[in-house]
Amino acid sequence: MKKLLATVICALIIFILVLAFFPSLFQTGQYTIKPASDFTAVDENGIEFSLSDYKGDVVLIHITGLETPLCIECEEEMIGQLEQLEKLSKLNDDVKIITLNIRKNPYSTTGKSIAEITYGINISWNWVEDYEPFQFAGFYQEYWIYNGAFSNPTIVLIDSNQSVVGVYNIYTLGKGKIDGIQTAKSLNQDIQQIKSGEWDEFKGGGYNEGITFIGIFVLGILTSLSPCSIALLIAMISYVGSHLIQDEKENMKKYSIQGIWVGVVFTLGMAFVFFIFGLIISSVGIFVELSNMFYLISGVILIILGINVFKPIKEFISYKKESKTSLQVMEKGKNIFLNLSKKSIYLGAFFLGILFSIGWAPCAMSLMMPVFILTLSQKISIIMGGLLLFTFGLGHGVPIIPLCAVTSSVRGKLGNKYVSVGKWMQRLFGVIIIVIGIVMAIRFWSINLW
Numbered sequence: 001m002k003k004l005l006a007t008v009i010c011a012l013i014i015f016i017l018v019l020a021f022f023p024s025l026f027q028t029g030q031y032t033i034k035p036a037s038d039f040t041a042v043d044e045n046g047i048e049f050s051l052s053d054y055k056g057d058v059v060l061i062h063i064t065g066l067e068t069p070l071c072i073e074c075e076e077e078m079i080g081q082l083e084q085l086e087k088l089s090k091l092n093d094d095v096k097i098i099t100l101n102i103r104k105n106p107y108s109t110t111g112k113s114i115a116e117i118t119y120g121i122n123i124s125w126n127w128v129e130d131y132e133p134f135q136f137a138g139f140y141q142e143y144w145i146y147n148g149a150f151s152n153p154t155i156v157l158i159d160s161n162q163s164v165v166g167v168y169n170i171y172t173l174g175k176g177k178i179d180g181i182q183t184a185k186s187l188n189q190d191i192q193q194i195k196s197g198e199w200d201e202f203k204g205g206g207y208n209e210g211i212t213f214i215g216i217f218v219l220g221i222l223t224s225l226s227p228c229s230i231a232l233l234i235a236m237i238s239y240v241g242s243h244l245i246q247d248e249k250e251n252m253k254k255y256s257i258q259g260i261w262v263g264v265v266f267t268l269g270m271a272f273v274f275f276i277f278g279l280i281i282s283s284v285g286i287f288v289e290l291s292n293m294f295y296l297i298s299g300v301i302l303i304i305l306g307i308n309v310f311k312p313i314k315e316f317i318s319y320k321k322e323s324k325t326s327l328q329v330m331e332k333g334k335n336i337f338l339n340l341s342k343k344s345i346y347l348g349a350f351f352l353g354i355l356f357s358i359g360w361a362p363c364a365m366s367l368m369m370p371v372f373i374l375t376l377s378q379k380i381s382i383i384m385g386g387l388l389l390f391t392f393g394l395g396h397g398v399p400i401i402p403l404c405a406v407t408s409s410v411r412g413k414l415g416n417k418y419v420s421v422g423k424w425m426q427r428l429f430g431v432i433i434i435v436i437g438i439v440m441a442i443r444f445w446s447i448n449l450w
Contacts, residue, residue: 036162039139051098058157058191058195060096074173098125104131144156155168168182213388220395265349270357273354279385298437302433
């Protein structure tokens, strides 16, 4: 029965990890037709223009990353798409093309010069060099980030009413071809359909980010069932028992409501720390989303952490005992917790949530790493990264809330059953993390199992 329970739980974890980690499997046509963001820029010919200047015409915004050092992985698609755009400009004199060339190296030759001199392409349209933090392309980043990676190149279609009506993700770093190079002929057909009104809905697009939040939340719930979280149960059971035991005999209803609120406050304290983690991680993420080396490094880290579940790495290396400083910090945290608890059980519970999430993170790093990598791999704002991990923290604390409302005898029975299943859960968690690590690592060689 214990093995069956552990197997079912880990099967759910695999599903949620796939849901959260590989959301492209659940693409739902996230985009809808909406107004295009206007911008004013100066192109490489020194001509100032605005997107709104082309109202009444169909516009193709071509977003690419042509610079030195050149992305060898996507060179064929970058140059091939430019060749097709050159043909399109000759095929249709009325076509309006704007290239936004994303740049990270401000000292290299311009993308327009590379295209014209190195590849012999005649750039007859507006070409804008867009440096970090992408003043112009940033308006359309939701379209050129596909499943967490830079789609190089990307074509965004804008109709005569200045609404975004479609997107082509030509090639995506670490994933390979998505829509592939769009020919001059097919793009011209798209333009004619948009002009005639036959193009009546958004075409193309990535995944629904709402699914990611659901996946993150449920993943938080499932990781709370891991062996590392046994300490969470013990801490909360002890805290609730020591502070509410007197009320249990006097007023069961009051006891249950108070227990629920203690659990809620504890969960909020824990989620607050994860929110801070998310802010830090997503601020680092902006510097790694364009590199497929990220997948290799992440995969290796996950494999190591998965092995650590079976055989702790500290057994292979020598390590020092806890320093006096760390012991003093723990003692100080304990004293703060006790002082707050005397003033209010809710303040104590909130601080306990903060204390637990900080202390739990090193133990459960292999479980949290997929969440960290998911946050790193998405082109999201810093606040959104914080919200992602805040959602994970809420999910992780949710199972604690009902436990705080039940009687001490029920908590004791649940705790004993939970501990007995722990060893099977630990092994299955290790296997899952290693498998995900391998899947991530082989993406470096453009082998995409998902």
